[in-house]
Amino acid sequence: MLIAATIATLVVMILAIIRGIVGPTLYDRILAVNMFGTKTVLLLSLLGFVMGRPEFLDIAIVYALINFISVIGVLRYSDSFQFIQPSPESKDKEQ
Amino acid sequence: MAFDIDTIVELISAFCLLIGSFLCISGGVGILRFPDFYTRMHAVGVTDTLAAGMILVGLMLQNPEALVVIKLVMILLMTLFINPTASHALAKAAIHNGLLPILDDKEGNKTENNYQESGSSNC
Numbered sequence: 001m002l003i004a005a006t007i008a009t010l011v012v013m014i015l016a017i018i019r020g021i022v023g024p025t026l027y028d029r030i031l032a033v034n035m036f037g038t039k040t041v042l043l044l045s046l047l048g049f050v051m052g053r054p055e056f057l058d059i060a061i062v063y064a065l066i067n068f069i070s071v072i073g074v075l076r077y078s079d080s081f082q083f084i085q086p087s088p089e090s091k092d093k094e095q
Numbered sequence: 096m097a098f099d100i101d102t103i104v105e106l107i108s109a110f111c112l113l114i115g116s117f118l119c120i121s122g123g124v125g126i127l128r129f130p131d132f133y134t135r136m137h138a139v140g141v142t143d144t145l146a147a148g149m150i151l152v153g154l155m156l157q158n159p160e161a162l163v164v165i166k167l168v169m170i171l172l173m174t175l176f177i178n179p180t181a182s183h184a185l186a187k188a189a190i191h192n193g194l195l196p197i198l199d200d201k202e203g204n205k206t207e208n209n210y211q212e213s214g215s216s217n218c
Contacts, residue, residue, distance in 0.1 A: 001109040002157075005150060008116035015123035019135075027132055027189040034181055035126060035139045038174065039119070042150055045170065049154055057166040064170060068177040075188045 006046045013039045030074055037067030104156050111153030118146035131197045132189060140182040147174045 013036055020032035041060045048056030125138025151171045155164050 001112045001153075005112045005116045005153075008119050009150075012119045012123035015127055019126045025132060025189075025194060027185060027194060028135065030185060031132070031136055031139055032126065034185070035122070035143060038143050038147060038178060041170065041174070042119075042147055045151065045154055045167070049157060054158065054160070054163045054166075057163065057170065060170055061166065061173065064173045064177060068181060071181045072184060075184050078188055078192065 002046060002050050006043065006050060009039050009043045009046060013043070026078065030071065030078075033074075034067070034071050037063070037071070041067070108153045108156035111149045111156065115146045115149035115153060118142045118149065122146060132194060133186070133196045136182060136186060140178065143178050144175060147171070147178075 016032045016036045016039065020029050020036070023029045023032060041064045044056050044060040044063060048054050048060070119142065122138050122142030125142065126135050129135045129138055148171060151167050151174070155167045158164065
């Protein structure tokens with residue numbers, strides 16, 4: 001059952017990556033990356049049990065913290081003006 | 096018919112892992128199939144919390160060692176605090192920057208989602 005749960009988590013990570021690549025808006029991609037990070041924490045915990053080394057749980061704790069900080073950081077950055085891409089007309093003017 | 100206590104704990108653990116895997120996969124299908132950003136966020140937000148909780152409870156029942164259980168409880172608490180916070184911040188940033196949900200009007204037609212990735216237009 002541990003191995004089945006590991007495989008299910010891997011499949012869900014692949015689905016999240018597909019949404020992150022396809023995603024029409026910026027926030028879909030951020031959502032997919034957030035889900036990928038959560039599932040990575042689960043995968044690390046499960047792999048520690050499958051391989052008989054529960055020390056992986058420390059890495060899972062650190063990864064959960066890093067995932068939260070990165071998502072909040074990207075969201076903070078998306079409020080600033082750096083995300084505003086130049087429109088095609090202004091690009092033409094520059095050229 | 097007397098069951099051993101270890102067998103019962105193992106069965107409960109396998110059940111929790113099975114429910115967690117099912118919720119994980121339903122969240123993955125939801126993030127691919129739903130039509131809108133906010134409905135996708137519903138799928139991810141609901142399943143992330145409960146699926147992670149079920150899988151971590153299932154792992155807690157596998158190992159009787161105290162330190163491992165304490166670490167798993169820490170991961171569970173962190174997940175339960177972090178995921179709703181991140182979902183809330185994500186929804187707030189999206190609605191603040193002008194990403195509107197797709198709604199039905201009175202005739203039942205879908206409204207256009209005219210969000211452009213070229214910055215904050217409506218705020």
